[in-house]
Amino acid sequence: MQQNELKTPYFMIDEDKLIANLEIAKQLKEISGVKLVLALKCFSTWGVFDIIKPYLDGTTSSGPFEVKLGYETFGGETHAYSVGYSEDDVREVADICDKMIFNSQSQLAAYRHIVEGKVSLGVRLNPGVSYAGQDLANPARQFSRLGVQADHITPELFDSINGVMFHMNCENKDAEAFIRLLDSISTQFGQYLDKLDWVSLGGGVFFTWPGYDVEKLGLALKAFSAKHGVQLYLEPGEAIITKTTDLVVTVVDIVENVKKTAIVDSATEAHRLDTLIYNEPASILEADEDGAHQYVIGSCSCLAGDQFCETSFDKPLTIGQRLHIADSAGYTMVKLNWFNGLRMPSVYCQRSSGEIQKLNEFDYADFKRSLSQWSVK
Structure with missing residues (x-):
């Protein structure tokens, strides 16, 4: 044909071009110790997951069908996140995900009894800072519904969860800009992060963009992980398939x-x-x-x-x-x-x-x- x-x-997907991106992802993992989970909201064409699976650690989702797709077709770690779960959503994925990340403290309180003991529990935090070219895609935009703001946190929260997720980037091609965001969340939330097992820094970090300083990013991630004693995750989408x-x-x-x-x-x-x-x-x-x-x-x-x-x-x-x-x-x-x-x-x-x-x-x-x-x- x-x-x-x-x-x-x-x-038409080009396998050689996909592998070129994945080799950069491999380099980043080796430098930093970070784990990478594919953001299915960006790319879910599971017919090429056989190419991607050897390089990444699993998948992350934004809805229950993505959780099921990641579990069934990709394997590895399966992370479940949603801006707004229903009880049916939670019950549908409770037995097939490894981490469940809630968008609010109220959702965590409502549904933790369903998943406690089955999954590693997390909450999304909103650091109030971000890197995004357009307001429509800015997680820290005014009146954002995405994640718990710093001044709304109940400190006791961190005694009952395993990790947190920040998603604060959209097509960030600047390693220095990302490092400034890292420093900001370390300053704001460091006392809480020290209590946790893992931190996801979300997606939108364009480390496969031509000229991106992968070593600088990797060393910054490694230092952040060591400082707070956590396993770091990134959730690349575009970076993998650009x-x-x-x-x-x-x-x-x-x-x-x-x-x-x-x-x-x-x-x-x-x-x-x-x-x-x-x-x-x-x-x-x-x-x-x-x-x-x-x-x-x-x-x-x-x-x-x-x-x-x-x-x-x-x-x-x-x-x-x-x-x-x-x-x-x-x-x-x-x-x-x-x-x-x-x-x-x-x-x-x-x-x-x-x-x-x-x-x-x-x-x-x-x-x-x-x-x-x-x-x-």
Whole structure:
């Protein structure tokens, strides 16, 4: 099977690129002693977990289905966290997770009797400081509901839990900035951390970004762990799968209204939602920023503002031409939806051997079943 034989749209994961990121993760673990658990909210394509499992220590989740997926398909440590558990959620995962992290002291009080003695108990803390490019993704934003603020902590809490979780980063590519956050939580919460077995520092630390000082990060984590006598965890998502995957699309029409728009057989609202939510233009591998031919890369959805980006090419685009929308793994496949009844992208992995492995494909029956299951008379 050759890529040009595959029907677009589709995602193509590159095993070699994935392994390159994982080797950096391995280096960080060796320097720091930190354990790494994959954030399934970012990437849950379990068909490639066989590649990832040898490098990481387990998974972390944001809802009960992710807990079950991590337990069944990844193994290792299974961490369960939710902003708001129901009692049914807690009972559903109590026997299959290793750590259960509650978002508030009230949730811990309500449900600890269900899981006590079965899991290692934790609570999320909100340090009031963070690194995030957009307020929408800022865990320490004003009126944040995420975690317990320092001035709300009941000190006795730390005598009855095993660990805590901080999640205070979003695409933090600056080791120095992360170290400043580490120092801040050590100052604020150090007296409490000294009583615990483990601390999770959450995700959003982009240690696989080109030029990132992995050794500096690793030594800082090692020092923090030694200072407070805790096992540290990071919860990488994007750091593991960044720049590993393209969304491959085909130009189906070219229209002009002052600007030329190449309409492709995909949509941000259905297939690459974060492009729309965060207004972050996609990157097209075939583009040339110095090219003479400028286009809007527009989607085939009916949403007026649904477009991937505006960019330039060295040659005019043609109907039937394929484009590769780069870096399309994180927060994409986990957010796919059926808006407009568009064809859902298939998912493939190009293995190191050159083999193209089909991980999943979707058809009309999947669309129909997602909306109702009972026949209409």
